[in-house]
Amino acid sequence: MSEIQISVFLFILGTCVGSFLNVIIYRIPRKMPIVRPPSRCPQCGSPIRPYDNLPILSFLILRGRCRSCLARISFRYPLVEAWAGLLLVGLYFKFGLTLALLIHALLCLSLVVVFFIDYYHTTIPDVITLSGIGLAIGQSFIPDGISPISSLVGIVAGGGALAAVAFLGRAAFRREAMGVGDIKLAAMVGGFLGWRLLFLSLFLASLLGALLGGILILLKVRSKGSAIPFGPFIVFGSMASLFWGNRVIETYLSVFQGPH
Numbered sequence: 001m002s003e004i005q006i007s008v009f010l011f012i013l014g015t016c017v018g019s020f021l022n023v024i025i026y027r028i029p030r031k032m033p034i035v036r037p038p039s040r041c042p043q044c045g046s047p048i049r050p051y052d053n054l055p056i057l058s059f060l061i062l063r064g065r066c067r068s069c070l071a072r073i074s075f076r077y078p079l080v081e082a083w084a085g086l087l088l089v090g091l092y093f094k095f096g097l098t099l100a101l102l103i104h105a106l107l108c109l110s111l112v113v114v115f116f117i118d119y120y121h122t123t124i125p126d127v128i129t130l131s132g133i134g135l136a137i138g139q140s141f142i143p144d145g146i147s148p149i150s151s152l153v154g155i156v157a158g159g160g161a162l163a164a165v166a167f168l169g170r171a172a173f174r175r176e177a178m179g180v181g182d183i184k185l186a187a188m189v190g191g192f193l194g195w196r197l198l199f200l201s202l203f204l205a206s207l208l209g210a211l212l213g214g215i216l217i218l219l220k221v222r223s224k225g226s227a228i229p230f231g232p233f234i235v236f237g238s239m240a241s242l243f244w245g246n247r248v249i250e251t252y253l254s255v256f257q258g259p260h
Helices: 003-027 057-061 076-095 099-121 126-139 148-173 180-193 195-218 231-257
Strands: none
Touching: 003 076, 003 099, 057 076, 076 099, 076 231, 099 126, 099 180, 099 231, 126 148, 126 180, 148 180, 148 195, 180 195, 180 231, 195 231
16 A cells, blocks of 8 residues: 555545544533443434444534534544544554554544543543553563663653642742642653653743733733643643654754754
8 A cells, every 4th residue: 555545545434433432422421321321412312323323424514513403513533533643544654554653643632522521521531541541651661662670760850740730839929829730630641651752741831821922911811820731731741742752852952052
């Protein structure tokens, strides 16, 4: 198969996986079983027919509305499906058809779930982060993964760094500066990526969070003391570090250290 054929196949596969991620995103915060009952319209309760459950296409064909009651379907559904598809294609071009692709796909798809659950519900489920930490440790024993020591150091560094921020924030401002879910998420990311890419992820997350927070305050969308979920920023920082982090670090070192 050519690269284009493989990419198309992986994109379609990713959208199908993304359709399942949408189920997880909807059901986990509501403490609903993942597999059963079959998907239904949340407004009228009508079962979703198989031909109305085609990733991305069904949303376009139905013009974003339920076939039965014409209630609006959230744009989140095709967005998650397209994001998952693009992630698999991007990982293919980075790692090829290797075990590393599968390992990092598990991380990235978990991060997509975290992004939307934290965005909508301001919580990060333990079932994602704790199982992700376990997977991170497990993948470190596979030849294509990072070493077990690097994974453990990343877990401790990620959890420890944000736990320190949470402690100092509470001591200084007398309010919660970092959620426990964010701490576990950083530990999961560190377990998969190692400590170097972890700290780049957190730096990018903090930079993006500060920029967006400042813009929202200037636009008076949010007040100065209002809280913004940090999980989505960790997600973006982690994905950016996964795809381009080593190049960023190498460029930084070459520019600021210079020739020896």
